[in-house]
Amino acid sequence: MHAGQIAGAMSNSPSSFAQHHVAAALQFAGNDSLRSVLEAIGDSIWDWDLVSNEVFFSQPYKRILGYADGEFGNHLSEWTRRLHPDDAPQTLETTRAYLAGEIPVYDNEHRLQCSDGSWKWLRSRGALVACTAEGKPARMMGLVTDITPTRLLHEELKKSHALLTTFSQQLPGIFYQFQLAPDGSSFFPYASVGIQDIYEVTPEQVRRDATEVFNKIHPDDLESVRAGIMESARLLTPWHHEYRVQLSSGERWLMGDARPEKLGDGSVLWHGFISDISKRKLAEQKLSAAEQQMRLVLKASNQGVYDFNILTGEASASPEFARMLGYEPEEFSDSKKFWRDFWEHRIHPDDIPGLKKAYQTHFSNSKGKDFHAEFRQKTRSGDWKWIMSLGSVVEWNHEGRAVRMLGTHIDITERKKAEEEARSSQELLNASNSRYKQLAQELDILISNAPLGIMFATEGVIVRANSALAELCGFASAQAMIGVQTNFLCQDADDYKAFSALVAPKLLADEAVDVEWKVKRVTGESFIARIAGRALPSENYVRGAVWMMEDITLQHSMLDALTSSERRLQRLMNSSLVGIAQGVVTGHLTDVNQVFCQLSGYRREELIGQSIFWEMLFSEQDRQTCQQAYEELVATGSVAPFELMLRHQDGHKIPILVGLNYLESSRNEWVVFAMDISERQRIGQLKSEFISVVSHELRTPLTSIRGSLGLVEAGIAGELPPKARHLIHIAHNNSVRLIGLVNDILDMDKLVSGKMIFRTERLDLAQLLENAIEANMAYASSLKVHLRYSEHPPRALIRADSDRLMQVMANLLSNAAKFSADGDTVDICLWQNGQACRVEVTDHGPGIPASYRPHIFEPFTQADGTNTRQQGGTGLGLSITKTLVEKMGGKLGFLTGEGKGTTFWFEFDAAE
Incomplete structure (x- = not known):
């Protein structure tokens, strides 16, 4: 059975879905945090999303089957492929009937395959806890119990009964229990169906009184049967007897074997088997008569008679002797080779040693005793016949050695078959008695334990x-x-x-x-x-x-506690000040709180079970942002909060800050926290506008101040005293820094507002780097740092704005020089690899601290290091640099290690 079939049981439910199920679902619907409560209790639970077929299985559930947490996936297909094929139809029908409202309780027993390949019986009970907006089943939760011992005991009981029934049907006889009470009454507590053939009575007729059986016993044998039973009861020894019964179909010979045991009430109970030995008895009687007749006519009859010379090996045989083995007399062996042919080709190899010994014994001491041997002889067709050879030495030489022997061969194949059948029946009886007792002991152990x-x-x-x-x-x-x-x-x-x-x-x-x-x-x-x-x-x-x-x-x-906890957690969720939504990997929502509904403008019923809410609530660009965030969550296990624009049902947009994470113990379910940040963005916009206005108002007077201080410092107003000149130098340097800060702020404002103009053109990156190094050489020299343009191709064409790219290089080179020690070298490299050109600027300074790396490209941030503060800076350079590179279609990044220096790099596609 596939997962789709079970899902079909839900989707095919009639539109008139039972109202009591719907009501129960609305009451039960709640937060999956309940799983934490149940897992703390240690129970085995499951939680099935009928819309996505995602199923949560608790760790105790998986441990029942021997699976670790990662070996048993949380999807319905993981469950269905382990479901025993014989249990699939009944499981499907139970699920369908419950979801259709035909049965009030979901309660099902089935087998699941364990991690070692074995099967366990589980009992699953659950309830519907959520529905879709249309009233369709959306979610079920429940508990499972391992009932394997119960089912195995039930199966053992069935097997024991089936085995006894099979034995009784296959054997030519009856299994029985015969009980003799202290008051002399007797009955058969148990008798197999074969009693109808053996005694012509039914098990029910003798279950309380055995008189009907004793009435069938031949009068001449009845007393000996009773005497044997009484002796077995007195001594508690096995009972064995062969006797006759008189039936409507005629007289039969029976053989009974049983072992007694003493019961607590003084009764004796026999466990035994009775078989029909009529055929064997008839064969024995016929054989006995034939042997007696053979002895009487042996010397006067030529039937199967042989006569051979023991010394020469010559022999002769009667025609019947030859025909007994399928030959005509004229086809039989040459009389001169009879003895050799007899030993080499006629006797079964297994019988040769015993036959030779019988001849030797007879030849050495045969006075008054006939020769007797039984062996197998090969026929013309290649089969083997059992032969009984009777004979005697009739001539001796003067040395007392046997010279001539006369004898006869009798075919005893049928008798041997009867004996073999009797022996097999006895062995089977013994095995059956033993197995019967073993089964009884095993059943007693199973029940007791x-x-x-x-x-x-x-x-x-x-x-x-x-x-x-x-x-x-x-x-x-x-x-x-x-x-x-x-x-x-x-x-x-x-x-x-x-x-x-x-x-x-x-x-x-x-x-x-x-x-x-x-x-x-x-x-x-x-x-x-x-x-x-x-x-x-x-x-x-x-x-x-x-x-x-x-x-x-x-x-x-526990089921009552489950219901109560679900309701309580739903109330807690709805009391949150942040919008909360839960969903599964397919994109379907499984739950939302009231705040989320207020943010989106939709009712809860309109969102649950839907996957199109992405198109309803977000633009295509924001949907891509969500997808990227989810992929990062899958890859790393966490994702930083991010901002989106939520489209309200009435059309207006609301900026929200989104947090995304997995639900506890499940990588197939996620939870989203959405916070309205409209007011925060409004305040941020006011701050940006204020900074932009202030920066514009400051740049003009600062430029005048810088120029005036530069003229005064140059001596245009006359020679200044040393202390005054020092103060003017400090003021001039600070005015330069302030103008740089204002310019960076204005650049950042233009980039954020989209007002900065880029003039993209085809340019040679190798030449631009030479110009940038030359332009920044003086600044680097003032810091006693050398700029080295090492490896580069003679030409590398890209498309970018040359002025903005020079600004990027100025920021990277000045940063590298600031963080280099006196006498250090900053290396500039240009690489062209296929369709990309890459520039690397490497210093050998202290490196970037690990705590600062995630924030290095954020505005107004600096590593809190001594060298940084000594060298100064606005905290905007790298943020502006990254934005400029990305606006021109490139990529910017860095590699660093504390104490090992830092490499900043950027890449552009090569121009055709």
Whole structure:
């Protein structure tokens, strides 16, 4: 069964979906944080999104099957491919019926494959907790329980009964239990169906009284049969007897074997097997008559007679001797080669040693004794026949050696077959008796050690129970439950009648019973139990049933807690001041809070289960930003907050700050936090406009101040005193720095507002770098730093604005010089690799601290280092540089290591 089939059970549900399911779903709908609560409890839960077929499986769930967290994916297909094929149709039907509102409770048993390839039986119970806007099922949650021991015990019971039935049907006889009571009455507690052929009675006729069987025994054999039974009962020794029975079809010979055991009430119970040996007896009688007749006519008859000379090997045989082996007399061996041919070609190799020994024994000491041997002889067709050879030495020489022997061969193949069949039957009987006892012992061990309560009940009375049931029901021991009426489990007489009415139809139909019922212990304490049972086979037992029981009160309490927690978490989610939305990898929303609905202008029902909300709420560019953020989350496990424009239902746009992360313990589900930043952006815009206005107003007077101070410092107003000249020098330098700061601020304002003009042209990057190095050489020399233009191709053509690219190089070269020690060298390299040209500016300074690297291109930021403060700077240079490069279609980045220096690089596509 595929995941699509189960999904189909939801999508094909009738439009008149049961109202009570819808109501329950709306009450249960809530935040998946509940999983943390349930996992803390340690239970095995599942959470199925019916829209996306994503399924959350808790760690205890996976541990039941032997899987680690990463080995069992959170998708319905991961579950369905492990579902046992035989359980798929029933699972699909149960899911369909529940989602269609045909059954009130979702409760299903099925097998799943473990990590080691084995199968485990699980019981899954759950409830619908969410619906779509159209009232379709959207989400189910539930618990699973490992019921493998219960199911295995049930299967063992079925196998044991099936095995006994198979044995009884295949063997020419009957398995039986015969019980002799202390008062002399006897009956058969169990008899296989073969009793109808052996005694012409049914198992039911002798279950309470064995008289019908004894009436069938031949009068001449009845006393010996009874005597044997009594002796076996007295000594507890195995009973074996061969006797005749008189049936409507005629007389038959039977052979019985059984082993007795003493019961607690003084009775003796035999376990045994009775087989029909009529054919064997008939064959023995015929053989005995034939052997006797053979001895009487041996010397007067030529049937199968041989006569051979022991010394020369010459022999002769009667025609019947030859025909016995499929030959005509004239085709048989040359009389002169008879003896050699007999040993080399006629005798079965396995029989040669024994036959030779028999001849040697007879030749050495045959006075008054006939020769007798049984062996296999090959026929003309290549088959083997069993031959019984009877004979005697009839001539001796003067030395006392045997010279001549006469004898006859008799075909005993049929007798041997009968003996083999009898031996096989006996071996099978012994094996069957042994297996029967073994099965009984195994069943007793299973019942005694089962973790669930088990009892056998007949006509409302307990006839057998295990310790687990006694403990569950408040009895001192299992023995104390024997003979107790089962109605003590029910609350009252009406409750007992209601339970009986529920289970009786299934028991009578030989179907399994599985119900949940409120029962009570013998102490009067009530609890909720799961009760499973099945009727015992009526043809072999008094009508009754076997029952299994377990206390599931805790599971019911946990389901109640699940409902309560879901409602509480939903209230907490809706009380948040930030918009919250949950979804799955397919893009479908699974939950939103009220704040998110207010931000978007849509009702919750309009968003749940939808994937088109991306087009409804965001522009194409913002959707790409979301996709990039999600890809970063998948790759790194986290993503920094980012800004988007949310499109309200009425059309106006709202700037929001977005946080994105996975839901706990799931990489298939995500959560988004959205905060309205309209007011923050308005304040930021006011700040930018203020800075821009102030910068424009400051540049003109600052330019005049710089010029005037430069003239005064140059001495145009006359020679100044040393202290005054020093102060004028400081003022002039600071005015230069202020003008640089104002210019950087204005450049940044133009870049942000899009007012900066770029004049893109085809230019030679190699030549531009030479010009930039020459222009910045004096500044580097003032810092005692050397600029070295090392490796570069003779020409590298790109498309860019030469003035802005010179500004980029000035920023990078001045930065590298600032952070270099006296006497250091700044290396400038130009590389052309295929379709890209790359420039690298490398210093050998202290490097960029790790804490500053993520913020290096942000405006007004500087590394808090001593050298930086000594060299000065506005904190805008790198931000402007990065923006300029990207506006011209290039890329900018850096490589650094603390104490190892820094390399800033930028790349442009090569011009054609």
